[in-house]
Amino acid sequence: MLWHALTLQLGYNATLVTLGAMLLGVAAGVTGTFLFLRKRALVSDAISHATLPGVGIAFIIMVVLGGDGRSLIGLMLGSAASAWIGLLCIGFLTRRTRLAEDAAIGAVLSVFFGIGIVFLTYIQTMSEGRQAGLEGFLLGSTAGMLYSDAVIIAVGGAAVLLAVIAFRRPLSAIAFDPEFAASSGLNVPRLDLIMMGLVMAITVVGLKIVGLILIVALLIIPPVTARFWSERVTGVLWVAGVVGGVAGYVGAALSAIAPALPTGPVIVLVLFAMFALSLLFAPARGVLAAVLKHLSFQKRVHVRQGLLALAQGQPIYEKLTLRLLQRSGLARADGVPTPDGKARAAKALRDERRWQMARSREEFALAATFYDGLTEIEGVLTSDQISELDRLIGAPQGVPV
Amino acid sequence: MTSLELATSDGTRMIETPAGAALAIRGMTVSYGQKPAVFSVDMTVPVGSMTAIIGPNGAGKSTLLKAALGVIKPLAGSAQVFGQPVAQARARIAYVPQRASVDWDFPTRVLDVVLMGLYRELGLLGRLRGTHKAKAMDCLKRVGMQDFATRQIGQLSGGQQQRVFLARALAQDADLYLLDEPFAGVDAATEKAIIDVLQALRADGKTVVAVHHDLSTVTDYFDRVFLINTTRVAEGTVEEAFTPQTLQDAYGGRLATGQLGQTALGA
Numbered sequence: 001m002l003w004h005a006l007t008l009q010l011g012y013n014a015t016l017v018t019l020g021a022m023l024l025g026v027a028a029g030v031t032g033t034f035l036f037l038r039k040r041a042l043v044s045d046a047i048s049h050a051t052l053p054g055v056g057i058a059f060i061i062m063v064v065l066g067g068d069g070r071s072l073i074g075l076m077l078g079s080a081a082s083a084w085i086g087l088l089c090i091g092f093l094t095r096r097t098r099l100a101e102d103a104a105i106g107a108v109l110s111v112f113f114g115i116g117i118v119f120l121t122y123i124q125t126m127s128e129g130r131q132a133g134l135e136g137f138l139l140g141s142t143a144g145m146l147y148s149d150a151v152i153i154a155v156g157g158a159a160v161l162l163a164v165i166a167f168r169r170p171l172s173a174i175a176f177d178p179e180f181a182a183s184s185g186l187n188v189p190r191l192d193l194i195m196m197g198l199v200m201a202i203t204v205v206g207l208k209i210v211g212l213i214l215i216v217a218l219l220i221i222p223p224v225t226a227r228f229w230s231e232r233v234t235g236v237l238w239v240a241g242v243v244g245g246v247a248g249y250v251g252a253a254l255s256a257i258a259p260a261l262p263t264g265p266v267i268v269l270v271l272f273a274m275f276a277l278s279l280l281f282a283p284a285r286g287v288l289a290a291v292l293k294h295l296s297f298q299k300r301v302h303v304r305q306g307l308l309a310l311a312q313g314q315p316i317y318e319k320l321t322l323r324l325l326q327r328s329g330l331a332r333a334d335g336v337p338t339p340d341g342k343a344r345a346a347k348a349l350r351d352e353r354r355w356q357m358a359r360s361r362e363e364f365a366l367a368a369t370f371y372d373g374l375t376e377i378e379g380v381l382t383s384d385q386i387s388e389l390d391r392l393i394g395a396p397q398g399v400p401v
Numbered sequence: 402m403t404s405l406e407l408a409t410s411d412g413t414r415m416i417e418t419p420a421g422a423a424l425a426i427r428g429m430t431v432s433y434g435q436k437p438a439v440f441s442v443d444m445t446v447p448v449g450s451m452t453a454i455i456g457p458n459g460a461g462k463s464t465l466l467k468a469a470l471g472v473i474k475p476l477a478g479s480a481q482v483f484g485q486p487v488a489q490a491r492a493r494i495a496y497v498p499q500r501a502s503v504d505w506d507f508p509t510r511v512l513d514v515v516l517m518g519l520y521r522e523l524g525l526l527g528r529l530r531g532t533h534k535a536k537a538m539d540c541l542k543r544v545g546m547q548d549f550a551t552r553q554i555g556q557l558s559g560g561q562q563q564r565v566f567l568a569r570a571l572a573q574d575a576d577l578y579l580l581d582e583p584f585a586g587v588d589a590a591t592e593k594a595i596i597d598v599l600q601a602l603r604a605d606g607k608t609v610v611a612v613h614h615d616l617s618t619v620t621d622y623f624d625r626v627f628l629i630n631t632t633r634v635a636e637g638t639v640e641e642a643f644t645p646q647t648l649q650d651a652y653g654g655r656l657a658t659g660q661l662g663q664t665a666l667g668a
Contacts, residue, residue: 037507169520176517177503182472183496184521184573185488227508231553236508366590 005253013150017142018252020154021209021263025248027161028202028215029222029240034164034195036223037175037233042102043090043196045216046109048203050086051079052116052212055137056123063128070132072149072208079137079212080204086112087196140211140264142255149208156205160198171195172233209252214264218244221271228282247271299324300374304348306330310337311349351377354389361392422481423448423577423608424469429478431461431468438464441478442633446577446610446625448483451603453613453623457652460630462612463499463581470496470579482577491521495575497566499582505555505562512550514565515540518572540571543601545594560591567595578602580611584618596622619643 008015035041058078059069067074086108093104120134133144164171173181174188182188199219206215226239251267280288306321307330316322316335325331330341337345355371358364358381370380377386424446431439439461446452454462467473469480471487482490495518515537516529523529541547544564549557557565563583570578578599584592599609599622613619619626619639626643628634628651635647 039504166525169523170525172509173517173520176507176509176514177498179467179472179498179502180496180517180569183470183494183498183579184518185491186520231508232510232513233508369588 002254002257005257006250008253010253010256013145013147014142014253014256016147016150016154017145017209018249018256020150020157021142021248021252021267022245023154023157023161023248024202024206024209025218025222025244025246025251025267026241027157027164027244028206028218028248029226029242029244030161030237031164031195031198031202032219032244033223033226033233033237033240034168034171034175035199036220036227037172037236038192038195039175040101041216041220042105043087044199044203044219046086046090046105046112047083047196047200048212048215049109049116050112051083051203051207052113052137053119054078054080054082054116055134055207056116056119057082059123059132059134060119060126063126069128072146072152075137076152076204076207079207080200082112082116083200083203087200136211136262137207138211138213139262140206140209140214140255140267141259142209142252142263143259145208153205153209156201160201160205164198167191167194167198168233168237209248209263210267211262211264214268217264217268217271218247221268221275222247225271225275225278228278228285231284243271243274246274303328303330304374307341307345307348308352310341311345353393354386357389357392364389421448422446423450423483424579424610425481425484426465426469427479427481429465429468429480430476431464431473432476437476437631439468439475439629440632442629444469444627444633444636446608448608449603449606450625451599451609451611451623452625452627453611453619454627454629455613455616455619455651456629456634460651462629465629466579466581466610466612470494493576495570495573495578497570497578497580497583500559500562500566500585505557507554509554510550511541511546511552511554511557511565512537514554515568515572518569521573537568537572540568541565543571543598544568558588560587563587564591564594567598571598575607577608578610580609582612582614584611584613584615616648 004010005014005018008018032041032044035044055075055078058075061078062071062074063069089108090101090104093099093107094101099107123132123134133141136143170181170186170191171194173184173186174191178188181191202219203212203215206218210218222240222244223236225243226236229239230236247267247270250270251263254266255261255263278286280286283289302318302321302324306316306325309316309321310325310331316325316331322331322333322335325341326333329338330344331337354377355368358377359368359371364381364385367380367385381389422445424444426442426444429439429442429444430437438459442461442465444465454465456462464473468475468478469487471480480487482494487494512534516533518540519529519533519537523533538547538550541550544567546561546564546568549561549565554562554565563586567580567583570580580599583595583599587595599611603609611623613623620643623639625636625638627636628642628647630651630653634651635642635644
């Protein structure tokens with residue numbers, strides 16, 4: 001059953017929903033990247049919570065006008081309107097009062113969500129409200145989704161994706177250096193508004209599948225995961241798109257076989273799995289890589305210090321140093337250097353003298369800035385420069401070369 | 402310096418912007434909250450000059466620059482660049498903000514930062530081509546950073562970061578270069594590299610304005626100074642405006658008089 005779901009063999013409708021969710025995930029990951037880079041991730045949480053009153057009001061209006069309150073387009077328009085009002089409130093509180101943005105976000109988020117819940121509870125008491133299934137908008141649900149709903153989600157996701165790609169350069173410019181961007185003529189407040197508008201569009205489009213409480217995960221976790229893998233905006237965008245797409249796809253497929261399970265939490269779990277793997281195993285920025293890097297650095301420091309001690313005939317007190325020298329075949333357990341160790345020790349001491357000479361001469365000032373006790377001098381200076389240093393030092397003293 | 406004598410900041414100015422000015426600021430007032438950081442400042446920068454904006458901490462040096470560029474909105478006043486409003490002269494302006502103003506862990510490489518100087522030229526949908534990359538590489542070469550093109554910006558030293566910012570401004574191919582503390586916290590080799598680039602720009606007829614904090618190098622690096630402490634204190638060539646008296650006026654008791662005398666003499 002699971003395999004059937006993942007390979008799109010559960011019928012036309014389920015397939016369409018799954019593909020729509022995937023497209024939404026890609027668009028959310030890419031849009032969220034700019035939100036993340038601009039360091040405004042939490043605004044998306046406020047936007048999504050602020051959609052709830054709109055959902056309720058739109059439902060009531062549609063019912064009062066004699067229509068079917070469940071029309072997805074109608075509910076989306078309502079949610080967009082109230083999310084926009086929420087955004088304006090945050091903007092107003094931040095600009096016109098002394099409140100910081102995080103406080104404004106907290107206030108708007110909770111007040112709008114509270115109002116929305118009041119509407120939803122009221123709708124439950126209406127005769128049309130009982131089967132409305134509006135709770136599905138909280139945590140997401142693909143159950144009972146219509147063909148037209150899936151099309152709306154797919155088209156909406158694709159449209160947002162195209163818009164974000166078109167604006168990728170100015171959006172990354174204002175995220176990296178807003179002052180420079182403004183000086184070169186970019187309208188920073190307007191671009192911020194465009195970004196927020198796109199985030200709002202993702203929220204509204206994703207409301208049905210992911211649910212408003214967890215849509216923030218689909219916007220933020222993909223770029224955060226992607227950041228572990230890339231040092232370039234383009235790379236982060238690609239990886240975030242893939243991560244979001246996979247999460248949307250798997251989330252919708254799983255919920256097709258377990259309709260009782262809300263889609264939002266499933267998507268979040270898939271996202272979390274990818275995030276956790278990246279956190280641990282990413283090559284440059286992962287936790288494991290950092291530990292390994294530290295250990296190898298520590299080893300280099302200890303071996304170097306040990307070699308210098310050996311070269312000067314000093315005893316080695318630290319156990320770790322001795323163990324590392326021993327393991328590299330440079331010294332015996334009693335601290336006496338092996339022939340290989342002797343040669344390496346002499347070279348280390350020689351290089352140390354060369355560095356000291358380089359640091360004392362003005363003509364080597366630039367190279368001397370690379371000195372950290374570990375860097376090999378051959379990597380910084382050419383062989384003729386090193387010969388010049390050797391000439392200045394004179395013949396090796398007391399240490400066999 | 403007739404343009405200078407004509408433009409006063411006491412509210413009686415009647416004089417239009419001098420035609421030969423690269424940058425002309427008139428009546429600029431900027432305020433954060435209720436306290437003006439810059440009050441009614443006039444500034445005239447002749448074409449082809451190299452001007453240091455100096456003054457104590459919090460005197461409004463950076464603020465003046467940002468307001469002239471339209472990065473922050475002034476309460477009053479205006480700025481013209483080569484006789485045009487700033488908004489119409491963007492293509493002729495390059496800007497180097499303070500290094501500390503950005504997040505250096507941003508996922509971008511050195512070459513990508515320099516390419517940002519070409520975004521205006523590229524427009525929204527223009528494609529980045531080989532010629533753009535070649536131009537960006539050339540700008541990196543001018544600041545001695547060509548070997549760092551593919552480095553992540555977080556791996557750079559402070560001086561190298563400053564050079565990358567300068568390369569990005571060079572990519573803007575402007576006539577007026579505005580720099581905010583380009584020498585702050587950089588090593589001696591970088592300071593030399595930057596001043597060489599700036600002097601080469603001036604030799605090409607470009608105009609350079611830099612917020613500067615090191616009084617001991619003013620006479621060596623610049624030919625004009627603009628002293629500010631919320632209001633304009635003095636403006637003119639180094640000989641006429643960089644004197645113990647003007648420094649005393651700008652810095653008040655914050656510098657010992659003896660030190661001031663030495664500095665102004667270039668000792």
